[in-house]
Amino acid sequence: MKNTLRQVFHSPKFVIGFSIFALILLTVIIYPLVVIADPLEMVGNGNFFKPGTYVSVKDAVEGTHYTLNIDVQSGSLDNKISSSDKDDMKDWLIKYGGVAEADINVNDVESLLGLWQTHYDPDADQTGILASKKKYYVRLNNSLNGILEDNDVIIAKENSETGELEQTGTIASKEFVNTKDVANRRTFVLGTDNFGRDVLTELLDATKTSLRVGLIAGVVATLIGLFLGLLSGYLGGMVDNIITFITNLFTVIPSFILLILISYSVGQAARGVNLVATIIGLTSWTWTTRSVRSQVISLRNRDHVNLSKLSGHSMMRIVLTDILPYIASYVVMAFILQISSGILAEAQLSMLGLGPSTSTTATLGLMMNWANLYAAPLNGSWWAYFPVVIMIALISFSLNLMNTGLDQIFNPQLRD
Amino acid sequence: MSDKRASCLKGNGVTKVFGFGDKKTVAVNNVDFDFREGEIVSIVGESGSGKTTLSKMLLGLISVTEGEVLFQGKPRDISTGQKKREYWKGIQAIFQDPFSSYNMFNKIDSVLLDCINMRGGKSLPYEKKFEMMREACSFVNLEFKELTNKYPFELSGGQMQRLMIARIFLLKPKILLADEPTSMIDACSRATILDMLLKLRDEINMTIIFITHDIGLAYYISDSVYIMEHGKFVEHGKAEDVILHPKAAYTQRLINDVPKIYEEWDLSTV
Numbered sequence: 001m002k003n004t005l006r007q008v009f010h011s012p013k014f015v016i017g018f019s020i021f022a023l024i025l026l027t028v029i030i031y032p033l034v035v036i037a038d039p040l041e042m043v044g045n046g047n048f049f050k051p052g053t054y055v056s057v058k059d060a061v062e063g064t065h066y067t068l069n070i071d072v073q074s075g076s077l078d079n080k081i082s083s084s085d086k087d088d089m090k091d092w093l094i095k096y097g098g099v100a101e102a103d104i105n106v107n108d109v110e111s112l113l114g115l116w117q118t119h120y121d122p123d124a125d126q127t128g129i130l131a132s133k134k135k136y137y138v139r140l141n142n143s144l145n146g147i148l149e150d151n152d153v154i155i156a157k158e159n160s161e162t163g164e165l166e167q168t169g170t171i172a173s174k175e176f177v178n179t180k181d182v183a184n185r186r187t188f189v190l191g192t193d194n195f196g197r198d199v200l201t202e203l204l205d206a207t208k209t210s211l212r213v214g215l216i217a218g219v220v221a222t223l224i225g226l227f228l229g230l231l232s233g234y235l236g237g238m239v240d241n242i243i244t245f246i247t248n249l250f251t252v253i254p255s256f257i258l259l260i261l262i263s264y265s266v267g268q269a270a271r272g273v274n275l276v277a278t279i280i281g282l283t284s285w286t287w288t289t290r291s292v293r294s295q296v297i298s299l300r301n302r303d304h305v306n307l308s309k310l311s312g313h314s315m316m317r318i319v320l321t322d323i324l325p326y327i328a329s330y331v332v333m334a335f336i337l338q339i340s341s342g343i344l345a346e347a348q349l350s351m352l353g354l355g356p357s358t359s360t361t362a363t364l365g366l367m368m369n370w371a372n373l374y375a376a377p378l379n380g381s382w383w384a385y386f387p388v389v390i391m392i393a394l395i396s397f398s399l400n401l402m403n404t405g406l407d408q409i410f411n412p413q414l415r416d
Numbered sequence: 417m418s419d420k421r422a423s424c425l426k427g428n429g430v431t432k433v434f435g436f437g438d439k440k441t442v443a444v445n446n447v448d449f450d451f452r453e454g455e456i457v458s459i460v461g462e463s464g465s466g467k468t469t470l471s472k473m474l475l476g477l478i479s480v481t482e483g484e485v486l487f488q489g490k491p492r493d494i495s496t497g498q499k500k501r502e503y504w505k506g507i508q509a510i511f512q513d514p515f516s517s518y519n520m521f522n523k524i525d526s527v528l529l530d531c532i533n534m535r536g537g538k539s540l541p542y543e544k545k546f547e548m549m550r551e552a553c554s555f556v557n558l559e560f561k562e563l564t565n566k567y568p569f570e571l572s573g574g575q576m577q578r579l580m581i582a583r584i585f586l587l588k589p590k591i592l593l594a595d596e597p598t599s600m601i602d603a604c605s606r607a608t609i610l611d612m613l614l615k616l617r618d619e620i621n622m623t624i625i626f627i628t629h630d631i632g633l634a635y636y637i638s639d640s641v642y643i644m645e646h647g648k649f650v651e652h653g654k655a656e657d658v659i660l661h662p663k664a665a666y667t668q669r670l671i672n673d674v675p676k677i678y679e680e681w682d683l684s685t686v
Contacts, residue, residue, distance in 0.1 A: 303511040304519045306477055310508055311530040312501040325521040 004329075007409050014405025020398035024391075028208045037198065039205035040362060043186065044196030047374060048381035051191040055177075056184035061155060063182055065175040072173050077109040080147060085140060089116050092137060096126050113144065191383040193367070194374035203387055206362040210343050211395070213277040213356075213363060217342030220281025222335045225288025230319055232289070233296025240293075247289045255283040259345060263354040273356045273363065280345045281338075288334045295327045329410040333403050340399035347392055364388050421452040422489070424623045425474065425507075425591055429483035432469050432647075443469040445647035446483070451591070451623050456614075458626045458634035458655070460670065461644035467627045470644070471595050474625070475509055476500055488590070505534065508589040512596040514576035518568035524579065525564055528552060531586035552582040556612055574605030581612050591623045592616075598633070610637055631670045635659045643667045 008014055032039075086106045093099040097119035105111060122138050152170040159166050179185060190199035232243035250258075262279050263271065299305060300323065308322045343364070349355045350365025351372065371377070371385035432444040444466045451457050461467050472478045474485065476494045485492050487506065494500045511517045518527065528549045532538075537545065546560075553560035556578040568576055577597060584592055594613065598606040614637065617624055628634055634641050635655055642652040643666060651664040662668045 303513060303517040306472075306475075306509070307511065307517055308519065309477065309500075310475065310504050311527075312504055312534045313530070314497065321522065322519050325519075 004409075008406065011405040011409055013401050013408065017398040017401030017403075017405060020394060021402065024207065024395060024398070025211070028204050028211070031201075031204045035201060037201055039201045040195075040197060040360065042196040043198055044188075044192035046196060047192075047194045048376060048379065048384055049188060049192040049196070051188055051383050053179065053185055053187040055179055055182040059182045059184050060177045061171065063177050065171070065177060067172070067174050068176050069174065073110065077113070077147065081109060081144070086112060088137070088140070093119055096124055096129075113147070116141075116144065190387050191381070193384045194370055194376070199383055199387065202362050202367065203364075203391060206364050206367050206388070207391055207395070209273055209361050210346060210364040210392075211339075213273060213280070213346045214339040214343040214395075216274060216277035217280035217284065217345065218335050218338035220278055221285040221338045221342070222288055222331060224281070224285040225334070226292055226331060228285070229289040229292025230296055230323065233293040234300050234315070234319055234323065236297070236300075243289070244293070247286050247293075250283075251286045251290070255286070256345070256348065259283045259349060260352065260354060263349055268357045271355070271357045273361055276346060276349065276356045277342065280342050280349075284338060284341060284345070288331075288338070291330065291334065292327060295330060296323055299323050299326055329406065333406050333410070336399050336403045336406070340396045340403075343392065343395055364392050421454060423450055423486070424453045424455075424488060425449075425451040425625075426486040426489075427474075427483060428486075430470070430473060430480055430485060431482040432466075432473055432478070433481045443647055444473065447644075447647070447649050449642060449649065449652075451625060453590075453623055454617070454621045455640060456617065456624045456626060456638045458628060458638035458641045459644055460628055460631050460634045460641060462629055462670070465644045466647040467629075467644055468595060469647075471509070471593050471625070471627050474591075475507060475593055476503055501534075504589075505587070506589055507591040507593065508584055508587050509593040509595060510577070510580045510584065510597040513600050514573050514580065515569070515600070517580065518576065520567060520569050522568075523564075524566055524568060524571075525549070527568070527579070527583060528586060531583050535587060548586060552585045553579075555585050555616075556582045557608075558582065574601055574609070577601055577605070577609055578612065581609065581616060585616060585619075588620045589622060591625065593625045593627070595627045596629070599628070599630075613637075630674075631659060631667075632674050643670065 009018075083106075086109070089112060090104050090106055093104060093115055094101050097115070099115055099119060104115065120137070120141055122134075122141065126134060152172050154167055155169045155171065156165040156167050158164070186198075188198050188200070190203065193199050193202065228243050228247065232240040232247075259280060262283070263276065266275065266279070305318060305322050308318050313321075346355060346363060347365035347368060350363060350369045353369060355365045355369065356363055367388045368385055371381070371388070374384075376382075376384040427447060427449045429446050429448065430444060431442070431446050434441045434443055447470070459467050459470065469478070473480050476492070487503065492503060494503050529545065532540070532545050532548055537548070540548075549564075550560040553563060558575065558578055563571070563579070568579070571579065577600075580597070592613075597613070598609055601609065610633075613624060616622070626634065626638060638655045640653060641655045641658045642649050643658065643664060644650070645664075645666045650666050651658055651662065658667060659671065662671060
């Protein structure tokens with residue numbers, strides 16, 4: 001036993017897979033202890049806020065201000081003028097403004113703006129330009145007006161008696177706040193989703209739920225498969241024929257279709273996480289049954305089983321002590337694969353809208369479903385679905401890697 | 417001499433058929449036998465002649481297709497698990513391959529303790545059980561103190577087979593079915609093991625049914641010999657009669673096929 005464990009942890013594939021899985025598991029367990037926030041709290045008042053730190057504007061305005069001698073203009077200019085705008089400005093200046101190409105540096109926004117303001121004339125002769133493009137330049141010019149002006153922002157408050165605005169202060173362009181001074185701030189490492197929930201917190205909660213789904217599905221499938229496989233393999237005869245028939249029947253029915261039908265007939269209201277997991281387990285036991293059966297058939301005529309019979313052991317004891325330990329490594333491998341396929345099956349079901357219906361828990365599949373329904377892939381909100389995809393991929397990758405590692409140890413023919 | 421002893425295991429028209437229809441194989445075909453108490457009987461035949469199938473039927477590990485088996489004069493009844501366990505108190509076996517005869521997850525102690533429990537010693541104090549195990553091990557020249565808490569795969573093949581005999585020593589069955597117990601073991605250990613089997617026979621007066629393909633060995637140890645070919649007994653009788661004066665052509669061939677050290681081996685007869 002000790003030797004086997006040592007061997008298992010010497011397989012690089014198993015170790016890598018195990019490390020990834022342990023890391024995910026630890027993160028899922030430790031994160032909620034550190035960040036005490038309801039994973040399903042709708043923080044954002046709107047869809048798909050970008051990842052980043054959000055600070056309270058009021059706190060920032062009212063808090064301590066620091067003056068820093070930093071060129072703030074080019075920074076904010078860069079933010080305001082897109083690179084395609086800059087390229088268009090350069091084009092216009094070369095074609096119609098009579099500026100030599102060598103004089104224009106697109107990366108120096110201030111000099112570009114200076115050139116633009118001295119040379120741009122909407123009434124200039126612009127032969128060969130589309131009318132729409134011409135109007136675009138007019139719009140661009142209007143939006144650039146006043147961009148170089150450096151006015152202080154006035155802070156005013158409404159006087160509650162007179163109803164007039166009274167100036168309480170100004171903010172110069174070189175004034176800064178330290179984000180640490182701002183009391184109300186929140187970092188969304190992965191932004192928010194369509195409900196305004198923090199994606200990172202939700203993702204880790206969903207991973208926990210999905211792992212539970214995988215575990216329940218794996219346990220159910222492995223137990224059924226093991227029980228039927230042991231029964232049909234050890235007893236043989238009519239029992240074997242009947243169980244093999246049922247197993248073959250379930251093997252040829254595509255289990256995913258069966259899963260969809262069962263999930264659908266259970267109904268939206270009754271579909272909780274545990275029920276969906278059990279249904280997944282109930283539809284995926286066939287391969288475990290088949291392989292356990294074939295292994296038991298080859299074991300049941302071994303001499304040590306015969307000797308055990310001659311020693312007067314009961315059938316139950318023979319199955320548990322003389323057969324089960326010999327197929328245990330195989331069953332563990334099958335169990336790992338069942339967990340992985342259970343998680344994937346949940347994701348597939350949820351993508352079709354047949355997953356757990358409850359709004360009190362998130363699963364990886366449900367997160368993808370929501371992101372899909374709210375068109376996250378179309379509006380560029382990658383943070384709402386991409387981390388979920390990576391998480392599912394990492395879990396199945398690590399579990400499959402563990403399985404391959406175990407396979408190489410227990411099936412020496414595959415060992416490289 | 418053997419005729420005076422009581423019949424221990426008797427078979428009338430015992431037949432085993434595997435499969436049905438086109439795939440039907442008759443492994444053991446209508447054999448009669450009568451094994452006497454305290455006798456050493458050899459069943460000799462080449463591979464595939466049905467020796468092992470017959471031995472499994474005698475042990476009650478597989479069903480008998482046709483015919484009846486009488487145990488100590490009465491038709492044996494192994495219809496239920498309880499009756500089977502009762503039957504196995506009277507008949508035990510040593511298998512061919514010592515390496516696959518043990519459950520590698522169980523320690524040696526549990527193998528021997530099972531035997532004590534089976535003989536009704538479940539409630540004995542541990543010191544008593546320990547003494548019994550030590551005695552059984554010393555009977556086969558093993559030191560129980562060195563074996564306790566070890567796993568069977570930590571022993572050599574010869575030691576494992578001797579442990580098997582220690583098991584039989586504890587169980588004290590009426591009949592021991594030894595299915596080629598020495599074929600996987602080197603020549604030196606072979607003599608030791610045969611010696612121990614004979615010693616054990618004398619000690620508890622049990623019948624040994626010795627299944628082998630080695631006719632020389634059969635002559636060396638047995639009182640009577642059954643020659644088996646294609647599921648049938650072609651010849652049986654006292655060992656000296658059968659082997660020194662063989663009547664059946666098959667027996668003749670088996671005897672000729674035994675390699676002799678000082679003679680050129682004639683492969684044309686094989």
